[in-house]
Amino acid sequence: MVGAGRQTGAVGADPTEVLRQLASSSRGDRLAHLAALPDRPARLAAWPSWVPDVVRDALVDRGVHQLWSHQAAAADHAYAGRHVVVATGTASGKSLAYLLPALTTLVEAADEGGRRDRRPTVLYLSPTKALARDQLASLQALTGDRLPGVRAAAVDGDNDRDERAWARDHATWVLANPDICHRTLMLGHERWARFFSGLRYVVVDECHHYRGVFGSHVAHVLRRLRRLAAHYGADPTFVFASATVSEPDQTAGRLLGHPVVPVTDDGSPRAGAHVALWEPPIVAGRGEHGGETRRAATSEAADLLTDLVTAGVRTLVFVRSRRAAETVAAAAARLLGEVDPTLADRVAAYRGGYLPEDRRALEQALASGELVGVAATNALELGIDITGLDAVITTGFPGTRAALWQQFGRAGRDRRDALGVFVARDDPLDRYLIGHPEALLGRPVEATVIDPDNPYVLGPHLAAAAAELPLTDTDLDLFGPLAAEGVAALSEAGMLRRRSRGWYWTARERASDLADIRSSGGRPVQIVHGATGRLLGTVDAATAPATVHEGAVYLHQGDTWLVEALDLDDAVAVVREDDPDYTTTARSLTDIEVRGVDRQAAWGPAGLCLGTVAVTHHVVSYLRRRVGSGDVLGDEPLDLPPRTLETKAVWWTVTDEQLVDSGLARADLPGAAHAAEHASIGLLPLFATCDRWDIGGVSTARHPDTDQLTVFVYDGHPGGAGFAERGFHVARDWLTATRETILGCGCHDGCPSCVQSPKCGNQNHPLDKPGAIRLLSVLLDNAPAVREE
Numbered sequence: 078m079v080g081a082g083r084q085t086g087a088v089g090a091d092p093t094e095v096l097r098q099l100a101s102s103s104r105g106d107r108l109a110h111l112a113a114l115p116d117r118p119a120r121l122a123a124w125p126s127w128v129p130d131v132v133r134d135a136l137v138d139r140g141v142h143q144l145w146s147h148q149a150a151a152a153d154h155a156y157a158g159r160h161v162v163v164a165t166g167t168a169s170g171k172s173l174a175y176l177l178p179a180l181t182t183l184v185e186a187a188d189e190g191g192r193r194d195r196r197p198t199v200l201y202l203s204p205t206k207a208l209a210r211d212q213l214a215s216l217q218a219l220t221g222d223r224l225p226g227v228r229a230a231a232v233d234g235d236n237d238r239d240e241r242a243w244a245r246d247h248a249t250w251v252l253a254n255p256d257i258c259h260r261t262l263m264l265g266h267e268r269w270a271r272f273f274s275g276l277r278y279v280v281v282d283e284c285h286h287y288r289g290v291f292g293s294h295v296a297h298v299l300r301r302l303r304r305l306a307a308h309y310g311a312d313p314t315f316v317f318a319s320a321t322v323s324e325p326d327q328t329a330g331r332l333l334g335h336p337v338v339p340v341t342d343d344g345s346p347r348a349g350a351h352v353a354l355w356e357p358p359i360v361a362g363r364g365e366h367g368g369e370t371r372r373a374a375t376s377e378a379a380d381l382l383t384d385l386v387t388a389g390v391r392t393l394v395f396v397r398s399r400r401a402a403e404t405v406a407a408a409a410a411r412l413l414g415e416v417d418p419t420l421a422d423r424v425a426a427y428r429g430g431y432l433p434e435d436r437r438a439l440e441q442a443l444a445s446g447e448l449v450g451v452a453a454t455n456a457l458e459l460g461i462d463i464t465g466l467d468a469v470i471t472t473g474f475p476g477t478r479a480a481l482w483q484q485f486g487r488a489g490r491d492r493r494d495a496l497g498v499f500v501a502r503d504d505p506l507d508r509y510l511i512g513h514p515e516a517l518l519g520r521p522v523e524a525t526v527i528d529p530d531n532p533y534v535l536g537p538h539l540a541a542a543a544a545e546l547p548l549t550d551t552d553l554d555l556f557g558p559l560a561a562e563g564v565a566a567l568s569e570a571g572m573l574r575r576r577s578r579g580w581y582w583t584a585r586e587r588a589s590d591l592a593d594i595r596s597s598g599g600r601p602v603q604i605v606h607g608a609t610g611r612l613l614g615t616v617d618a619a620t621a622p623a624t625v626h627e628g629a630v631y632l633h634q635g636d637t638w639l640v641e642a643l644d645l646d647d648a649v650a651v652v653r654e655d656d657p658d659y660t661t662t663a664r665s666l667t668d669i670e671v672r673g674v675d676r677q678a679a680w681g682p683a684g685l686c687l688g689t690v691a692v693t694h695h696v697v698s699y700l701r702r703r704v705g706s707g708d709v710l711g712d713e714p715l716d717l718p719p720r721t722l723e724t725k726a727v728w729w730t731v732t733d734e735q736l737v738d739s740g741l742a743r744a745d746l747p748g749a750a751h752a753a754e755h756a757s758i759g760l761l762p763l764f765a766t767c768d769r770w771d772i773g774g775v776s777t778a779r780h781p782d783t784d785q786l787t788v789f790v791y792d793g794h795p796g797g798a799g800f801a802e803r804g805f806h807v808a809r810d811w812l813t814a815t816r817e818t819i820l821g822c823g824c825h826d827g828c829p830s831c832v833q834s835p836k837c838g839n840q841n842h843p844l845d846k847p848g849a850i851r852l853l854s855v856l857l858d859n860a861p862a863v864r865e866e
């Protein structure tokens with residue numbers, strides 16, 4: 078039959094072969110790296126002897142016939158009462174680490190009989206409501222009616238009264254998120270006394286999500302949880318599960334405030350795969366000030382999608398926005414139509430947010446082979462079940478290695494080698510990864526960073542803790558070295574009062590209202606859809622003037638909105654649906670003042686510091702730029718008050734003598750420092766799990782507080798989020814990677830892949846690319862051989 082290769086369900090060409098052919102074509106130089114990841118055989122382990130038959134049978138019925146080594150190891154630790162973190166790859170069955178000990182404990186207690194209200198309980202926490210609901214469904218499918226003592230319930234904002242009451246009175250396994258744990262379970266703990274007094278296991282799933290300010294809040298939620306459990310006579314064992322990051326034991330240990338045993342040796346089998354790194358070519362004269370840019374990653378992805386679909390390779394492309402998903406699908410359809418008109422309708426855009434039946438239809442079409450290519454936003458990660466793909470193309474680094482591998486993990490079927498293609502966007506971090514495949518393929522360097530000592534985070538949790546139970550001197554140790562100071566501040570503000578048994582919460586408001594655990598520093602600004610009054614989300618008060626000012630184009634979960642008005646007094650931004658052909662960038666004036674130095678290191682005459690700074694940010698106007706070309710369409714003034722942010726920063730200085738010796742001309746210093754600052758902000762997310770929008774920078778040829786050339790990189794959240802601190806500790810590696818990125822970029826005068834920044838408040842002016850390389854060389858010449866600790 079003609080066209081059998083494209084027949085429904087048929088197997089297309091080997092995806093890697095398609096890529097190899099491209100590599101020998103005129104586009105060959107864009108394939109920067111192709112790595113073969115060998116398959117990995119499974120390593121099995123025996124079922125622990127303590128697992129009762131009924132639990133084992135239930136798992137066998139669900140297809141778990143044997144255990145992989147890491148599952149058994151982690152489960153053994155947890156059953157023995159040791160806090161454990163299991164950090165292995167996606168789809169490595171991490172849930173067995175807690176299912177085995179937790180189900181065993183519940184089943185055994187039910188067998189022993191005794192009072193039902195004294196039975197053990199389990200708390201499962203996930204970062205999102207949706208994931209908790211998914212887990213509830215799989216737990217129910219596993220246990221059915223056959224496991225006595227397992228009574229599971231999700232506690233979240235969707236509960237009705239009866240459900241909530243049932244969970245409180247009967248559930249032995251509660252699935253919740255940290256927000257509901259903070260507001261409902263803990264502050265209303267007396268009503269949950271049965272549940273807390275039985276608490277044996279706390280599962281913290283997907284714990285790499287708890288980073289930055291959110292992670293710092295969650296760390297205190299867990300401390301409060303331990304204190305409450307102890308009050309009710311319970312001493313739960315914590316089981317953390319995480320995708321692979323570096324130092325998982327430190328991440329989990331910092332979250333818990335107690336040492337945690339790591340289990341990282343992945344015993345699950347993995348099919349072979351190829352990973353390709355693809356770099357779009359430089360196109361001249363399209364960028365800011367007429368400079369160079371690279372061809373858009375989405376255009377390259379559309380071309381690659383076309384090539385793969387033509388060969389019958391089932392391919393999924395991940396992009397950032399719905400608009401990009403449609404653009405990629407439309408471009409590929411057009412190109413495919415030129416090859417063969419029947420191919421054009423075998424690609425589609427998936428934009429998330431569709432009705433469940435639409436999603437199922439799309440999953441079906443992909444599974445049957447009716448659709449061969451799909452372009453999707455990251456929203457696809459939530460609640461869609463697509464497997465059996467041959468290739469995945471990711472445009473732009475999705476922020477963390479874990480997220481990238483999760484996307485690549487969608488490909489692979491029938492034991493054929495899967496293909497993952499990373500297409501670099503025009504960005505320093507992507508540029509670095511193209512030149513350093515080991516950063517993606519080798520040992521991870523990114524650590525999940527939190528800062529529980531941030532006073533803006535700590536204070537509200539001390540208040541909440543006092544509202545739960547009076548705070549005693551011994552409790553303070555649990556909350557860290559700054560807890561005493563925090564309690565004193567709350568007492569001074571009249572919120573806590575000291576009595577013989579400790580500090581009592583005496584303010585009128587609900588203590589939980591003080592801490593919005595997804596943000597920091599004042600009331601977050603609510604993004605409201607003007608036509609319907611629907612709340613779309615929130616942004617931090619500190620960043621609102623730059624991101625949701627009047628006229629701003631605001632991207633939220635892949636949708637594009639236009640801000641009609643921003644009211645900072647009421648903390649509301651009103652938006653409407655719109656999809657203009659331009660983007661907006663705020664222009665601002667920034668001042669930074671050093672308030673205190675926490676740590677410092679001498680790099681020869683140069684210096685590296687970590688400390689507290691006050692950043693005053695004044696958004697004065699915004700630029701509208703045409704999508705694609707980046708041409709400036711207009712500069713609109715804004716009337717917004719300046720805001721001061723007290724936060725943590727890492728900064729470095731070089732002396733005048735060093736600058737004279739380096740031959741850098743005085744006039745070049747501002748551009749050199751500015752360019753080095755931009756590139757370093759672009760690279761920090763490689764080492765700390767932040768977004769480049771979580772951090773900011775200031776550079777100056779002479780700063781009044783240091784009297785030297787100084788480059789600051791600061792946390793964009795009041796009190797800090799741990800990113801600058803991580804920057805201080807890995808400064809040598811971080812700034813070396815920064816220098817290499819600039820040095821290795823093929824452009825002449827600086828481009829978005831090296832020294833230009835999309836969030837520059839100064840229109841990327843002045844920038845001196847060669848100057849930045851020299852300046853960083855001067856600094857790094859005297860860098861110590863080991864990390865700053």
Ligand SMILES: [Zn+2]
Pocket residue numbers: 822823824825827828829830831832
């Ligand atoms: Zn460049």
Ligand SMILES: [Zn+2]
Pocket residue numbers: 751755834836837838839840841842
């Ligand atoms: Zn700038």
